[in-house]
Amino acid sequence: MTYRAGWIHFTNVAPILDSLILPPGVSAMTGVPTEMNEALLSGRVDIANISAVEFIRNAGTLEALPDFSVSVLGPVYSVNLFHTRPLEGLRRVALTSQSAMSVALLEVILRERGLSPTLERAEGDAETLLAQGYDGVLRIGDSALREWYGVVGPLTPDTTMTSLPHAGRGITVTDLAESWFELTGHPFVFAVWAYHKGNPPPPGLIGAMRTARRDGLGHLADVAQRHSRRLGLPVRVVQHYLWNFRYHLEAPDRLGLREFAAKAVPGHAELKFGPRPGDAVTSREPV
Ligand SMILES: C=C(O[C@@H]1C=C(C(=O)O)C=C[C@H]1O)C(=O)O
Incomplete structure (x- = not known):
């Protein structure tokens, strides 16, 4: 059966998505955040980078990838x-x-x-x-x-x-x-990659996403150049915009996410994340 991915396709996700090669058996669609939130919650897609607040509101049924986020520490510009x-x-x-x-x-x-x-x-x-x-x-x-x-x-x-x-x-x-x-004083997490508990992405998809992110961040000048033309903005503005993001849901990002959850969705269920790279389940994947 096909595993269906949904991507918010804003420029801030380009360093991950632009060079993503979907493994066999995975399809993808795109949309704005509220569309992807709805697509995941209604089951039209199996995984999506959704608004972090929807992940928090639905923490009882959703889980998120442990090492993917769209976060910033300080200004985001968008x-x-x-x-x-x-x-x-x-x-x-x-x-x-x-x-x-x-x-x-x-x-x-x-x-x-x-x-x-x-x-x-x-x-x-x-x-x-x-x-x-x-x-x-x-x-x-x-x-x-x-x-x-x-x-x-x-x-x-x-x-x-x-x-x-x-x-x-x-x-x-x-x-x-x-x-x-x-x-x-914390980072702000805008998006996480969430899926319904019991329906995690195939390891091949997570591996492909990690490979694509390494490639995108390693060639950020090219990504910025491409998108500056599309956006009609100077390259240095787009490059600064992109290198300012935190894409790995690291400990400071999780602190910010938990702080936001406490303020915005009091009484939410515990936030759950899949196994981290290096844990037994994903140890065969490139990190
Ligand atoms: C920072 C941004 O983050 C996006 C904003 C979202 C929202 O507002 O619900 C959801 C996902 C993020 O990727 C942006 O696109 O400007």
């Missing part, structure tokens, strides 16, 4: 609240329906600051929605990265990219992963 008033003055915030994780993260950040603006689902780019009367717009993924650069760019050759939140054109960009770091 999970952004674009706003025209200070956070304390926000009244109406538009939320993208593509994302579960960023909405849950925004709720935690607002709650920690004692803020409770009206949150509404609304689609469109940040500047259009701001012009329509929203004073905050939450955006994720490639379009959020492009819109961030549209607000703060162009970077000059001596600009460093380490001082968010950024502002420009009357708009402030609050990077939610940076807000999380300021709040907790």
Whole structure:
């Protein structure tokens, strides 16, 4: 029987997915985070990189690969609240329906600051929605990265990219992963690769994913070059964006994930991960 994989195909997963060669017996489809969350939970796919908050909410039935994540320590550049008033003055915030994780993260950040603006689902780019009367717009993924650069760019050759939140054109960009770091000092885990307990991916798929990640991270300049053309962004911006991610769900990432789980989904079931590379079950796989 075919094992069905579902991939969120944002640029931040390119260092893993671009050179992935699926082993025989594995199929793949792609979509935005909320589509992949739904596809995994409804059983239309067997494994997917899903919003970490859905993994936490469904921890009773799901398990995650032990060494794969989309995480950052500090700014992420592509999970952004674009706003025209200070956070304390926000009244109406538009939320993208593509994302579960960023909405849950925004709720935690607002709650920690004692803020409770009206949150509404609304689609469109940040500047259009701001012009329509929203004073905050939450955006994720490639379009959020492009819109961030549209607000703060162009970077000059001596600009460093380490001082968010950024502002420009009357708009402030609050990077939610940076807000999380300021709040907790932990990395923020956006995605994990989850599957239903009892239905783990074939070892050949996990091995192929590890090989692809090693290849992608080893050739990051090429990945950045390719995607900078597609995104219409300078190569150095895309390269910085990509090398800033943490793809291995290491101990600090797990700490951040657990901290987020405690804040966002109190009473959740224990988070379960598959065997780590080197454990008996996967010891035949390349690491
Ligand atoms: C950092 C990002 O992470 C993605 C954002 C997700 C979400 O918002 O639900 C889910 C998976 C991540 O890969 C991004 O795409 O901007």
